[in-house]
Amino acid sequence: MKPQPASTVVLVRQAINDIEVLLLLRSRQLVFNSGEWVFPGGRIDVADYPDSACEQEYQAALNAAVRETQEEAGIRIEPAGLRHIAHWTTPAGYPRRFSTWFFLGLLEEQVNIEVDQQEIVDFCWRTPRSALHASQSGEIKLPEPTLETLRSIAQFRDIQTLHSAIAQRPVHVFPEHSPDYPKHCIRR
Secondary structure: OOEEEEEEHHHHEEEEOEEEEEEEEEEOOOOOOOEEEOOEEOOOHHHOOOOOOOOOHHHHHHHHHHHHHHHHHHHHOOOHHHHEEEEEEEOOOOOOOEEEEEEEEEOOOOOOOOOOOOOOOEEEEHHHHHHHHHHHHHOOOOHHHHHHHHHHOOOOOOOOHHHHHHHHOOOOOOOOOOOOOOHHHHHH
């Protein structure tokens, strides 16, 4: 089964002496990642695709990231403020597979979160270390891509340092050399 293209946004804001990420609780009624805390995101829709040829999926992923963040959390973000940081493909054998683009978005001002109460039923702001600890203790459930992303940013305490460091890192691709990651179409 070919994975469906998807997109997600790791929204980060500055807290006192630390950074916090936005996590959303998926409804237990959903088939994929039900009852798990995730970043805003979802499937890339046909309407997300532009007309250009090579950058089509990358641009669609940016468009989907913006749209899904608005739909799931009520937050308007600009695609120009997003940085591509990872790409995850669900391994073969799962009932649903996704080829997901991960973007980092820095929030420099306060935003109101409004979850849709259908797909998303709650939200929280947590430091990456706090979320990892809560997952390890069984307080919350995080899917593997979310866990790995939180691990990759847990050492940062301010958004400027995080942003600078992320700009220097290569995009994390799982699995490595995935045929579902069209890296030749990426703009960084």
